[in-house]
Every structure is written in structure tokens, then in C-alpha cells.
Amino acid sequence: MTQKQESIDTRIKMARMHDTMLQKLDEAMDRHEYVEACWLCYAIFEQRITRMIQKHIHKCPRQKRAKNDHHVGIATRINCISKLAKQNYGAYATIDRKVFKSLLDWCDSRNRLVHALLDINIYKKYDAEFQKLAKTGYDLVLQVYAEAAKVRSWCNDNNHFGKFPDVKCRCKKKRCIVEEE
Numbered sequence: 001m002t003q004k005q006e007s008i009d010t011r012i013k014m015a016r017m018h019d020t021m022l023q024k025l026d027e028a029m030d031r032h033e034y035v036e037a038c039w040l041c042y043a044i045f046e047q048r049i050t051r052m053i054q055k056h057i058h059k060c061p062r063q064k065r066a067k068n069d070h071h072v073g074i075a076t077r078i079n080c081i082s083k084l085a086k087q088n089y090g091a092y093a094t095i096d097r098k099v100f101k102s103l104l105d106w107c108d109s110r111n112r113l114v115h116a117l118l119d120i121n122i123y124k125k126y127d128a129e130f131q132k133l134a135k136t137g138y139d140l141v142l143q144v145y146a147e148a149a150k151v152r153s154w155c156n157d158n159n160h161f162g163k164f165p166d167v168k169c170r171c172k173k174k175r176c177i178v179e180e181e
Helices: 008-030 034-054 074-086 090-094 097-115 123-156
Strands: none
Touching: 008 034, 008 123, 034 074, 034 097, 034 123, 074 090, 074 097, 090 123, 097 123
8 A cells, every 4th residue: 555645736736835824924923823833833843744644644554533632742742753763764764853753842931931831920921931942943844844845855856665674663553653554
């Protein structure tokens, strides 16, 4: 089984969507709307990580998730990609693992900040914290796009993922994402 490629029309729509989201991210940063910028960064990270995993998920030995099931958390998915990169699995042999370590750190910082918004010791400093997080996330968005492009290019060059390596993951019995059909 190989991964189906979307129609050219769908891919054009997706490219336009990403251009729009990057424009919205630029505008949020220009307006100093750092909370909005962080949400846009996170949404982009979620989507890019899922798209990368969709390239190889058909090789994962775990059971498929049901349509009404949810993806596992982003940290689990990032760790999956990082472990596959460490194993030099297919397209992931080409990526910069430091970017995914930075992404994991960014997501952890974002989660801590969001959960601390109503902490009496933090709430007065959250604007500055979101500003710092947004600036880091903005730079990271461009890096994640570049790494995802490496994977897409590898796949578009008619390369194929081989046998899935034996990696320990937190997905347990089910795959980390629901597969598109």
C-alpha cells in the first residue's frame, strides 16, 4: 500500500491556505498580537507534523484509529518523527533533528504558559512571555516548513518508505493519527 496523493486542485488549495496562514501570522506579529501568533504557530505545527506522518503511516504496525478517534498529542507525534529520524528511516534521514527538539521545547513552553495564565504569580507577565514564545515560534514555523518540504520532496522523488523500524512509541496499540482515506 502506498500513500495516495491529493488532486492537483486540492494541493493548490492547501498551498493557498498555508500562504494565508503565514500572512495571518505575519499580521499578528506586526500588530503585536502575540497570543494570536502563538495559536497560529501551534496550528501550523499540528498540521505540518500530521502531514509528515501521513507520508509513512501506512507502514506503521499499530492498529488503525477509528474515524471518530482523535490524534495523539503533538509531543507524541514529534517524538515519533524524531525516533524515525534517529533510525534514518526513509525521508526522515534527511531532516534536522534539532528543529524537532526545538519544536518539542516550544510546545512544552506553550502548554506551560497556557496553563499558567490564571496563576497569581504569572498572569501579570503573560504578555511578555507570549511575545517571547511568538517570536521563537515564528522562526520555528519557517524551519518546520523547510523540514516538511524535505520529506515531501523525498516522497515526490518516487522514494518509498521501507519496513517500519522497531521503535518504542507512546502510541501503544493504535497509530498516532487517523488516516485519511
